[in-house]
Amino acid sequence: MTRLVDLPTQEHMLPGNRACAGCSLGIGLRSILKALDGKAVMTVPASCLTVIGGMYPTSSVTVPWLNVAFPGCAAAAAGLAAGLRATGRDREMTVLAMAGDGGTADIGIQALSGAAERNDDFIYVCYDNEAYMNTGTQRSGLTPAGARTTTTMLGKRENPKDMCRIMEAHGIPYVASTSAVFPDDVYDKLARARTLRGLRYVHMNTPCPSGWSFEPRDSVTVGQLAVDTGLVVLFEVEGGVFRLTGRSKTLAKRGKRPPVADYLATQGRFKGMSPEAATEIQRWVDGRWAEYLRRDAAGATT
Amino acid sequence: MSISILTGNDAAAHAARLARVQVVAAYPITPQSPVVEMLSKWSDQGDLQAELVRVESEHSALTVCIAAATVGARVFTATSANGLAYMNEQIWWAAGARLPVVMCCVNRALAAPWNVLNDQQDSMSVRDAGWVQLYCRDNQEVLDTTLQAWRIAEELGLPVMVCYDGFLLSHTVMPVDVPEASAVDAFLPRHEPIPVIDLARPRNVGPVTFADPRANADGVICHGYMELRALHQEALTRALQVIPRVERSFAALFGRSRGALTWGHLLDDAEVVLVAAGSIGVELTVAAEALRAEGVKAGVLGIRAYRPFPAEALRQALQGRRLALVFDKAMSYGHEGPICSDVRSALFGAPGAPPVFGAVAGLGGRDAAARELAEVARRALADLDRGVRQRPAEWVNLQLEERA
Numbered sequence: 001m002t003r004l005v006d007l008p009t010q011e012h013m014l015p016g017n018r019a020c021a022g023c024s025l026g027i028g029l030r031s032i033l034k035a036l037d038g039k040a041v042m043t044v045p046a047s048c049l050t051v052i053g054g055m056y057p058t059s060s061v062t063v064p065w066l067n068v069a070f071p072g073c074a075a076a077a078a079g080l081a082a083g084l085r086a087t088g089r090d091r092e093m094t095v096l097a098m099a100g101d102g103g104t105a106d107i108g109i110q111a112l113s114g115a116a117e118r119n120d121d122f123i124y125v126c127y128d129n130e131a132y133m134n135t136g137t138q139r140s141g142l143t144p145a146g147a148r149t150t151t152t153m154l155g156k157r158e159n160p161k162d163m164c165r166i167m168e169a170h171g172i173p174y175v176a177s178t179s180a181v182f183p184d185d186v187y188d189k190l191a192r193a194r195t196l197r198g199l200r201y202v203h204m205n206t207p208c209p210s211g212w213s214f215e216p217r218d219s220v221t222v223g224q225l226a227v228d229t230g231l232v233v234l235f236e237v238e239g240g241v242f243r244l245t246g247r248s249k250t251l252a253k254r255g256k257r258p259p260v261a262d263y264l265a266t267q268g269r270f271k272g273m274s275p276e277a278a279t280e281i282q283r284w285v286d287g288r289w290a291e292y293l294r295r296d297a298a299g300a301t302t
Numbered sequence: 303m304s305i306s307i308l309t310g311n312d313a314a315a316h317a318a319r320l321a322r323v324q325v326v327a328a329y330p331i332t333p334q335s336p337v338v339e340m341l342s343k344w345s346d347q348g349d350l351q352a353e354l355v356r357v358e359s360e361h362s363a364l365t366v367c368i369a370a371a372t373v374g375a376r377v378f379t380a381t382s383a384n385g386l387a388y389m390n391e392q393i394w395w396a397a398g399a400r401l402p403v404v405m406c407c408v409n410r411a412l413a414a415p416w417n418v419l420n421d422q423q424d425s426m427s428v429r430d431a432g433w434v435q436l437y438c439r440d441n442q443e444v445l446d447t448t449l450q451a452w453r454i455a456e457e458l459g460l461p462v463m464v465c466y467d468g469f470l471l472s473h474t475v476m477p478v479d480v481p482e483a484s485a486v487d488a489f490l491p492r493h494e495p496i497p498v499i500d501l502a503r504p505r506n507v508g509p510v511t512f513a514d515p516r517a518n519a520d521g522v523i524c525h526g527y528m529e530l531r532a533l534h535q536e537a538l539t540r541a542l543q544v545i546p547r548v549e550r551s552f553a554a555l556f557g558r559s560r561g562a563l564t565w566g567h568l569l570d571d572a573e574v575v576l577v578a579a580g581s582i583g584v585e586l587t588v589a590a591e592a593l594r595a596e597g598v599k600a601g602v603l604g605i606r607a608y609r610p611f612p613a614e615a616l617r618q619a620l621q622g623r624r625l626a627l628v629f630d631k632a633m634s635y636g637h638e639g640p641i642c643s644d645v646r647s648a649l650f651g652a653p654g655a656p657p658v659f660g661a662v663a664g665l666g667g668r669d670a671a672a673r674e675l676a677e678v679a680r681r682a683l684a685d686l687d688r689g690v691r692q693r694p695a696e697w698v699n700l701q702l703e704e705r706a
Contacts, residue, residue, distance in 0.1 A: 079369025
């Protein structure tokens, strides 16, 4: 595993962009572009990242960036890959699709599923800030149960979709789950994905101070607590073999996780949640964690 | 040069092959599917060196084309009816992004209720999106127009929609002169795109753009949204010169000319001009000849370029006539046929402009044979003789009173 101090010092994000204060997406994107050595073309649908990218005629990154309509991120990436191949430029750069949770799990899932089934040649990063943050915090298919949004004022009732399992079911070469606040983990996964061909999917938890209602200075600690409690699990699945990575691997060895309630208490969006609902989330997390441990153990014996 | 017996769909596929298209992305829909089946077959056989992306929807088909065209590849797709409607957002995107996408729209009626047969409601519904729209009369024109479409698209930085009638052309055969690849190469040289996706000069392509002009990082003032839209309109206006020039260049190389912005039949001394786009124009030529046999000086004005709309050409062609009778295979529901509206608007206030009557024909594949179209013209002339100058559109062959 690459140590933080060993990450390349070359930056591909320019100083100054339109991200909200404390937005963790900037941390994640920095690591992603470092892992791709700045040799990438990005495609981004309507989302927070569109805002961070900058308004015409400016850009916040030093790589080419193609904006696309909301449902079309994976199809645009497929088109970039096909166009680069057709014009003999496919070895020049990696195609990187980056969409939010809504653009991935809701409106973009059809194009993504189609591209995954065809195993089109690009890396897809879903930066998951767990609601439609760019339009003002409406619930998405990846909003966690209990979270209040502007369209679930009493807290969302349903658990989020499991995008990584959905993508795994497509049989693509690489699926990973990471968190924007672990730059080393993000870097390693993108660096690994870069060496593979076909559709590589990386799901990146991305704490959002304004949407989750916590202080901007706490983005990293909130993101770390999400991993420590097991709500977000760092892992990768390559060639069907599952393994825990980074902090999640350490947690698995240690065998103890802080309660989910500790995480829920850090954010205004979970305020007023009943103890029963919190217990239900804890049970959901525990069930998933046990499954991850089982898969990690099975992966270790492969 | 060789004569082949081809359907309209075959002709479109041959054009894409001859244009050495580099990326094809499409999704099946009746009656367009054979175009993509044929390109897939050629690709599998190694006769077509193109990336074929067999997408999961029309929205993705056009999105793939948009992205691949941004990279600089020559791209092609085709669709019909609900497929075109499903692309809608990206139709606007391709145009606003000023990409030379060529798409065949095999004209078909829009649901509901389901109907796979021909009318032109699909392409007419996206006439405002900023594409060049060309309508074909027959299968030769499908091939020739599709080849010309890339020249127009690449010169102007505009997407071009080649529209031809579903089943009437897409699934009927006629002898088509298929040019040699080398001749097409001379007409349509390798596309030299603007390098938009460039690591050495990274750009943020199509980001949020203010209404007003704004400085870039070097302090140079760049266009705002409204300026970009004005340039888009300017390019479409320029297409009124480019389309005829490309057609002349095609005619010089291949020895055939089928009209540029419009085409005419028996127009010179015509008092009654029947106006339409697409294959119904051919039926109207038969109707005009029947009317002539009765002593009515009828002629046909076919609209080949519907967007940009050839308003000046129409004003000149229709000046001094007794009547313009416009046949639409679509409606702007709640108003009238779109071509009829546009002809009226073009003629408004023009000296010597004739009255414009509308007729709606062939919706959902309803037959509109020459003798019936001639009958519509006779009724229109009778109205004209009674002093009628404005009237609602006649729905041709409508049988409302006989059905529940």
